[in-house]
Amino acid sequence: MPVSEAWHQRLANARAVRQHARQWRTRRTRQPHLVNFADNDYLGLAKDPRVQAAQAEGARRFGAGASASHLVNGHHALHDDLEEALAAWTGRERAVLFSTGYMANLGVLQALADTHTAIFHDRLNHASLLDGSALSGARSRRYHHNDSDDLSRLLARSRCTHKLVVSDGVFSMDGDVADIEALVRVSQQHDAWLMIDDAHGLGVIGNNGSGCVGTRWGSDQVPILVGTLGKALGTAGAFVAGDAQLIDHLTQFARSYIYTTAQPPGVSAATLEALAIVQREPEHRLRLARHIDYFREEALRLNLPLGESRTPIQPLYLGGESRVLQWAEQLYQAGIDVGAIRPPTVPRDESRLRITLSARHSRRDIDRLLETLAACHLEAL
Numbered sequence: 001m002p003v004s005e006a007w008h009q010r011l012a013n014a015r016a017v018r019q020h021a022r023q024w025r026t027r028r029t030r031q032p033h034l035v036n037f038a039d040n041d042y043l044g045l046a047k048d049p050r051v052q053a054a055q056a057e058g059a060r061r062f063g064a065g066a067s068a069s070h071l072v073n074g075h076h077a078l079h080d081d082l083e084e085a086l087a088a089w090t091g092r093e094r095a096v097l098f099s100t101g102y103m104a105n106l107g108v109l110q111a112l113a114d115t116h117t118a119i120f121h122d123r124l125n126h127a128s129l130l131d132g133s134a135l136s137g138a139r140s141r142r143y144h145h146n147d148s149d150d151l152s153r154l155l156a157r158s159r160c161t162h163k164l165v166v167s168d169g170v171f172s173m174d175g176d177v178a179d180i181e182a183l184v185r186v187s188q189q190h191d192a193w194l195m196i197d198d199a200h201g202l203g204v205i206g207n208n209g210s211g212c213v214g215t216r217w218g219s220d221q222v223p224i225l226v227g228t229l230g231k232a233l234g235t236a237g238a239f240v241a242g243d244a245q246l247i248d249h250l251t252q253f254a255r256s257y258i259y260t261t262a263q264p265p266g267v268s269a270a271t272l273e274a275l276a277i278v279q280r281e282p283e284h285r286l287r288l289a290r291h292i293d294y295f296r297e298e299a300l301r302l303n304l305p306l307g308e309s310r311t312p313i314q315p316l317y318l319g320g321e322s323r324v325l326q327w328a329e330q331l332y333q334a335g336i337d338v339g340a341i342r343p344p345t346v347p348r349d350e351s352r353l354r355i356t357l358s359a360r361h362s363r364r365d366i367d368r369l370l371e372t373l374a375a376c377h378l379e380a381l
């Protein structure tokens with residue numbers, strides 16, 4: 001068999017282009033000894049012994065995997081329990097589980113939209129939302145970040161009967177929160193549906209940790225609510241919450257729901273436990289809020305280039321990629337892991353360190369981070 005030279009060339013070219021742009025990513029294996037300010041485990045639930053035990057027990061009783069898709073016979077009683085708990089938490093009639101947030105967004109948009117639909121995205125929406133739009137074949141427009149006037153202009157120009165406004169709840173790379181009130185108002189003015197992906201808000205903000213939409217806005221205002229379980233809840237998977245008509249539609253038409261194995265029952269058991277902790281123990285959220293205030297206060301005192309975020313996502317806007325990499329490396333050498341976010345994840349010249357705070361951090365962890373950042377900052381002057 002001859003090696004296909006054409007394929008070899010294609011991959012080599014793609015690599016060369018990425019490397020030339022200095023965008024070739026390297027994967028670093030997680031080092032448990034580092035103080036971690038890079039992940040999305042905002043409440044420390046991924047390592048909560050109660051959550052871990054629930055996962056082990058779920059696996060022991062019901063299997064390491066679900067062993068089939070939901071519509072065949074992989075839908076376990078634990079999945080029902082979790083869907084009901086998630087619906088109640090977010091004040092919705094029903095919820096349906098997906099294996100990941102990425103798949104939830106692909107599934108929702110593919111199941112709802114087609115070439116006769118217009119989808120309006122915030123410019124900073126998560127990649128999974130943009131990919132879902134592309135998959136659906138809908139006409140997509142992007143409005144300026146968190147700018148409901150721009151959205152309103154675009155909606156007014158659309159002649160589509162079915163219009164869908166889509167936004168992150170908490171923006172994943174900036175940490176700012178969508179203006180839900182304005183999005184609800186403008187969507188209703190233009191007879192559009194509103195979909196909020198609250199991956200980073202759930203568990204962290206709102207009533208009972210129910211996120212930036214949660215129980216404050218009902219299905220009449222925000223018909224489609226997406227949440228992920230791999231962030232503040234510390235486990236894995238995702239869900240869509242809404243009224244029965246929407247959820248029934250998704251279970252029938254969302255291909256990323258239908259053609260995949262259901263999530264392992266142990267993961268659902270762990271999520272149920274994590275959700276109970278979120279609802280029962282507000283102290284984790286309060287501790288996190290104190291960390292956020294403290295970090296911001298001290299970082300501002302050090303003149304670090306902070307954004308406006310009041311959430312656990314605290315980006316430092318350093319501009320150039322090389323500076324971001326340099327700081328990240330210096331932090332790494334000091335035993336601290338932060339995210340170095342660069343194009344194509346963010347626009348050119350908007351590279352940043354993405355620092356995430358968690359209730360599991362101690363004040364000393366944060367002081368250590370601040371000291372190292374201060375040293376980086378001094379050297380850069």
Ligand SMILES: *Cc1c(COP(=O)(O)O)cnc(C)c1O
Nearest residue numbers: 100101102126168172199228230
């Ligand atoms: C992380 C994230 C997702 C993807 O969720 P996964 O469960 O990790 O696939 C979707 N949307 C937003 C806004 C996210 O931040």
